[in-house]
Amino acid sequence: xxxxxxxxxxxxxxxxxxxxxxxxxxxxxxxxxxxxxxxxxxxxxxxxxxxxxxxxxxxxxxxxxxxxxxxxxxxxxxxxxxxxxxxxxxxxxxxxxxxxxxxxxxxxxxxxxxxxxxxxxxxxxxxxxxxxxxxxxxxxxxxxxxxxxxxxxxxxxxxxxxxxxxxxxxxxxxxxxxxxxxxxxxxxxxxxxxxxxxxxx
DNA sequence: TAAATGATTGGCT
DNA sequence: GCCAATCATTTAA
Numbered sequence: 001x002x003x004x005x006x007x008x009x010x011x012x013x014x015x016x017x018x019x020x021x022x023x024x025x026x027x028x029x030x031x032x033x034x035x036x037x038x039x040x041x042x043x044x045x046x047x048x049x050x051x052x053x054x055x056x057x058x059x060x061x062x063x064x065x066x067x068x069x070x071x072x073x074x075x076x077x078x079x080x081x082x083x084x085x086x087x088x089x090x091x092x093x094x095x096x097x098x099x100x101x102x103x104x105x106x107x108x109x110x111x112x113x114x115x116x117x118x119x120x121x122x123x124x125x126x127x128x129x130x131x132x133x134x135x136x137x138x139x140x141x142x143x144x145x146x147x148x149x150x151x152x153x154x155x156x157x158x159x160x161x162x163x164x165x166x167x168x169x170x171x172x173x174x175x176x177x178x179x180x181x182x183x184x185x186x187x188x189x190x191x192x193x194x195x196x197x198x199x200x201x
Numbered sequence: 202t203a204a205a206t207g208a209t210t211g212g213c214t
Numbered sequence: 215g216c217c218a219a220t221c222a223t224t225t226a227a
Contacts, residue, residue, distance in 0.1 A: 042208070051208065053223095062223060079209050080220035086208085099208060130209050140222090173208055196209095 001155045005148050008070030008089050013096035016089050017043035018187045020098055021166060022159035024106060027136045027152050034108025034136055036126055037159060040101040040188040040195045042171045044086070046094055051177035054095035065144045066095035073152055075133070075143040082130030083139045087147065087154070101172070101186070103132045104194045111137065128196040165190050167201055 003023070010016045018041075026035040044052040053063045053076075065074045070089040074097050078084050086097040105112055109120040112135040116125045126135040133139075138152070147153050168184040175181050188195040 044208075053208085058224095060224070076208090077220095077222055079207055080222070082209050084208060101208085124211085128209070171208075176207085 001157070002148065003154050003156055005071050008087065008147065009091060010070070011090045011094065011096070013045055013089050013098060014043040014185055016087075017041040017098045017185065018166060018168075020087065020100070020154075021187055021189055022157075022161055024155045024157050024159070025100065025103060025136065025152075026107075026155060027138060027142075028150060029111075029137045032108060032111050032137075034111045035106045035155075036103030036112075036132070036136060037106055037157075038100055038102075038154075039104050039192045041186070042099040042101055043185040043187075044097045044099060045185070046090070046096045049177070050180040051171060051174035052095070052097070063095065066097050067093050068144065070096075071147050073138075073142050073145045073147060075138060075140050077140060078130070083133045084129045085133040085136075085138045085142070099129055100132060101129045102127050102188070102192075102194050102196050103135065104192060105135065123193040125194075127194050131196075161189055169198070169201075172196070172198075 020038050047057045054066050069092040072088045074086040074088050086099045088097050090096040103126045105120050126132045167190050169186050171186045
């Protein structure tokens, strides 16, 4: 069930971002397990992507995590208050990553409600990268953690979406990345209410 | 050492 | 729809 370490070595990060839709992201915190189906992702294409923190080969304390071999978590603080969770992919020294932007609550919904202080029936509980991470209890202490460990991992539950249900669109919040801002590297499940806006074709 | 800024969200109008 | 909140990280001096 748990994805094998080899899965994350895929050097086609855009294809991986699409493939991660329907996979199930788990966290176990203080023995409490929660999980959600990944329904929205974005690909960050290593050193050639102006929207990536690793653009141009920039290598700092923060981005060092992305240079790891695929299969670890990259979590960083954005706008001073949101923890964004990414899956590091590809081989060592090739800083590709996939941002998980939304999940559909599957297990441990009571824990999510407690962490988000809202009912799981509200789409906003895990819609958007900051919200999805918070619902699962992910914070910066998860940065660099191995995705094949027992604190955070991803499973394949044989959930597949058809090509008609998967939509590719430009990424969100990266207007500063100029021409790269228009690349259709955001993928989401059409009609799923947990997908952040814009969520229409 | 200091200044600038962002892969956003939620509350208010 | 608009806008404030809030700080780690980066870059420049």
